[in-house]
Amino acid sequence: MIEEAARPRSGPEQRRTELAAFLRACRARVSPEAVGLPPGPRRRTPGLRREELAQLAGVGVTWYTWLEQGRPINASAQVLTAVARALRLDAAERDHLFRLAGTPTPQAGPAAPVLDRTCQVILDALDPMPAAISNGRYDVLLHNAAYDALFPGATRPSSPDGRRNSMWCAFTVPACCNPFLNRAEELPRMVGRLRGAYGRHVGEPVWEEYLRDLGAASAEFRELWARQEVAPPRTSRKVFRHAAVGEMVFEAAYLTIPAAPECHLVVYTPEGPEDRRRMERLVADPGLPAVDHVH
Secondary structure, three states, X not given: OOOHHHOOOOHHHHHHHXXXXXXXXXXXXXXXXXXXXXXXXXXXOOOOOHHHHHHHHOOOHXXXXXXXXXXXXXXXXXXXXXXXXXXXXXXXXHHHHHHHHOOOOOOOOOOOOOOOHHHHHHHHHOOOOOEEEEOOOOEEEEEOHHHHHHOHHHHOOOOOOOOOEHHHHHHHOOOOOOOEOOHHHHHHHHHHHXXXXXXXXXXXXXXXXXXXXXXXXXXXXXXXXXXXXXXXXXXXXXXXXXOOOEEEEEEEEEEEOOOOOOOEEEEEEEOOHHHHHHHHHHHHOOOOOOOOOOO
């Protein structure tokens, strides 16, 4: 007969045991004085009592006791956040708590992409093919000289808030000055990709402000956004114009970046020899005006 102590534990059981030990250790590190409670007499162990921690977190004493005993109970992200706050956990400790509880860690905001210097080296090596790295909101994070010459509205914005954003340029720059021509077929696809990215960031202030501002600036965007369409990233045909060289057609390919999973590298490959020659001329003479008039 196998003794109970020797019985192999399952993964969930082991996590609950680790969770219980972690909670007890964290509770012992929080002094009553640190959270505004009187030290009180006859404390047999350091730190807070279970009932005190439960009160600070706004949860039931029985429920918290069961959690700290490693019982198989469900813990929501909201409740775990309250427990983490009561225990004064830092970000790394909070993430560890959520992992032990088997609950996805809520994101406080959009994670900053990790783009090292080699990303710019790669972009520069792609000249004269326009290339850029953007996030899910189409913010242009890095770009090469060819992209800057082709799409100055996205890299050299004239708006007071200084947005470097290809979606913003596509929707808000007047049609007479907009370098992006085949907008009727491409804008719904771009908005569909934006909708898919937004699903991971619903409620985040940066995203909500961005969508609110773009919707206020463009009725066309509001209409497309209201369709609730979601589109996957795929190679697409882009048509641009430049006052100095005329129209150019490209195949836009989107590549993922493992170090920044919510970013993508877009590379515009000229469709034909004339498109390439015109792009090479723009790169060779970056001072050529993109438009032939001013407002």
